[in-house]
Amino acid sequence: MKASQFLISTLKEAPADAEVVSHRLMMRAGMIKKLGAGIYTYMPLGLRVIRKVEAIVREEMNRAGAIECTMPVIQPAELWEETGRFAKMGPELLRIKDRHDRDFVVQPTSEEVITDIARQELRSYKQLPKNLYQIQTKFRDERRPRFGLMRGREFIMKDAYSFDRDPAAAQASYQGMAQAYRRIFDRFGLRYRAVAADSGAIGGDLSEEFQVIAATGEDAIVYCPDSDYAANIEKAEALAPAGPRPAARHALARTPTPGKSTCADVAALLSVPLQSTVKSLVLATDQTNEAGEVVKSQVWLLLVRGDHDMNEVKVGKVPGLDAGFRFATVPEILEHFGTRPGYLGPIGLKKPVKVVADREVAVMADWICGGNEEDVHLTGVNWGRDLPEPDAVADIRNVVEGDPSPDGRGRLAIERGIEVGHVFYLGTKYSRAMNATFLDETGKPRLMEMGCYGIGITRLPAAAIEQNHDDRGIIWPDALAPFTVAVCPIGMDRSEAVREAAQRLHDGLLALGVDVILDDRGERPGVMFADWELIGVPHRVVISDRGLKEGQLEYQHRRDSEATRVPAEGVLQFLKDRLGT
Numbered sequence: 001m002k003a004s005q006f007l008i009s010t011l012k013e014a015p016a017d018a019e020v021v022s023h024r025l026m027m028r029a030g031m032i033k034k035l036g037a038g039i040y041t042y043m044p045l046g047l048r049v050i051r052k053v054e055a056i057v058r059e060e061m062n063r064a065g066a067i068e069c070t071m072p073v074i075q076p077a078e079l080w081e082e083t084g085r086f087a088k089m090g091p092e093l094l095r096i097k098d099r100h101d102r103d104f105v106v107q108p109t110s111e112e113v114i115t116d117i118a119r120q121e122l123r124s125y126k127q128l129p130k131n132l133y134q135i136q137t138k139f140r141d142e143r144r145p146r147f148g149l150m151r152g153r154e155f156i157m158k159d160a161y162s163f164d165r166d167p168a169a170a171q172a173s174y175q176g177m178a179q180a181y182r183r184i185f186d187r188f189g190l191r192y193r194a195v196a197a198d199s200g201a202i203g204g205d206l207s208e209e210f211q212v213i214a215a216t217g218e219d220a221i222v223y224c225p226d227s228d229y230a231a232n233i234e235k236a237e238a239l240a241p242a243g244p245r246p247a248a249r250h251a252l253a254r255t256p257t258p259g260k261s262t263c264a265d266v267a268a269l270l271s272v273p274l275q276s277t278v279k280s281l282v283l284a285t286d287q288t289n290e291a292g293e294v295v296k297s298q299v300w301l302l303l304v305r306g307d308h309d310m311n312e313v314k315v316g317k318v319p320g321l322d323a324g325f326r327f328a329t330v331p332e333i334l335e336h337f338g339t340r341p342g343y344l345g346p347i348g349l350k351k352p353v354k355v356v357a358d359r360e361v362a363v364m365a366d367w368i369c370g371g372n373e374e375d376v377h378l379t380g381v382n383w384g385r386d387l388p389e390p391d392a393v394a395d396i397r398n399v400v401e402g403d404p405s406p407d408g409r410g411r412l413a414i415e416r417g418i419e420v421g422h423v424f425y426l427g428t429k430y431s432r433a434m435n436a437t438f439l440d441e442t443g444k445p446r447l448m449e450m451g452c453y454g455i456g457i458t459r460l461p462a463a464a465i466e467q468n469h470d471d472r473g474i475i476w477p478d479a480l481a482p483f484t485v486a487v488c489p490i491g492m493d494r495s496e497a498v499r500e501a502a503q504r505l506h507d508g509l510l511a512l513g514v515d516v517i518l519d520d521r522g523e524r525p526g527v528m529f530a531d532w533e534l535i536g537v538p539h540r541v542v543i544s545d546r547g548l549k550e551g552q553l554e555y556q557h558r559r560d561s562e563a564t565r566v567p568a569e570g571v572l573q574f575l576k577d578r579l580g581t
């Protein structure tokens, strides 16, 4: 490829709305162009990267036995009504009408359509297992589209769906996909972690996210440096403290804390560690009748240690809160606690509430909490003596760095990641809703066991950049680079020798199947180098008259601080070695 024939449109400045480095660099390198909020054109340079991602994904999916198909982007609502998702999904699901006033959706994912195909085409146990996938445009009307391709509204996803005869076979399919994902992410050349994720109602560990490690990642991922334990923050379990609850040493006391409504302020005021304070969170659950009207509400008080944070996914698993909960309203709080948020606690309630203590709080003695009175806290609080034992004790907090690993093999560490893939065992959730059955050996209809497996094709380049960049631009791993080698001739218009050497190297690399770009634009060296550094081409060869006179070219990897001189006649072999081709 010659740069003069390609479309290169680099920018000095990133647009103001580009907050993260991958968005800024993709805009500046001319890889994407914004058309609307969360909607981008993949420009030629960006598309080359996306095509490389797709090719690796496609190869490994095929190798793993999955079969490619393409489902429509626009899908009739009827199928989505069968699973209830047409009504249940929020505004993320883009609903549209055609000229006949019929409802359609723009696919955010495709469980309904694929299950409809499976129930028609997979009739016998002899046809199972099957795994069908597509690499297709998705649309999710995200509340906050941002960070360019990282969280777009329109994006490309690889979505695969497995169909099996029983849970054991489905779990084997799941493991096969998890393994294919490892191959895929290894090939991308990125640092990543497969982490256990919450699998909702199904339970078990059969949901993993593939997270590209990056300091700027949106997700907190938890791992144990001494074992292979890794989970996302929703899933990582905080173990119950090992020791028993210490004996009470202090008397219960009412302590004025004027204006100090946070645990941190109270701890500072009383000169005690934050770990001796307890935070109160008030939730509510509603009972509804058949018409959907609320007939009864229950108020809950959740207690976590002052230095800990509540984890909503874990709270959603506490019996009684597992059918859905909400934050209590201020009137509800006043009615039960007699005071406003800031000074709430479990002692001296106006009306009873259900108390759920985090595992850590359940073994605390002499703790501090709100006194249910403005500007007042209670100190020396002890379970059993000053208040009844909690109604429930559960793991309802986020783990923190240094917590013991749930596998008992060390302490937890936390780093940040970007979710680029997700494998998920679905069970019969969709096959049951859509009656997707097959006939087993005895001729009996049985529900298919399903799994779904996504990869964010267009999010991946953004994640790769978050992980691999410097102040000059992107640094692509070879596997994802839009061009692997940039040939940069200096003074090509003046020197026949330079022109010829550049052309020969370009042709030689092409013949080897290397993605090479020859910069024949006639730009000054500074401009030329800055462009390829911004674009992130990993290998660069500079050809100059002066060098050629000594029979030398200059090679520089995007991560090298200096160029290496390479004999002109040996340059192809040198590059072959460097590229491993």
Ligand SMILES: Nc1ncnc2c1ncn2[C@@H]1O[C@H](COP(=O)(O)OP(=O)(O)O)[C@@H](O)[C@H]1O
Residues within 6 Å of the ligand: 109, 140, 142, 149, 150, 151, 152, 153, 155, 157, 419, 420, 421, 422, 454, 455, 456, 457, 458, 459
């Ligand atoms: N708005 C988005 N923009 C870009 N990629 C996305 C977006 N939403 C999801 N993806 C990608 O698609 C993959 C599969 O999606 P899924 O797990 O269903 O999404 P989520 O985790 O947001 O529920 C995700 O791992 C992610 O890489």
Ligand SMILES: [Mg+2]
Residues within 6 Å of the ligand: 419, 421, 422
């Ligand atoms: Mg996901």
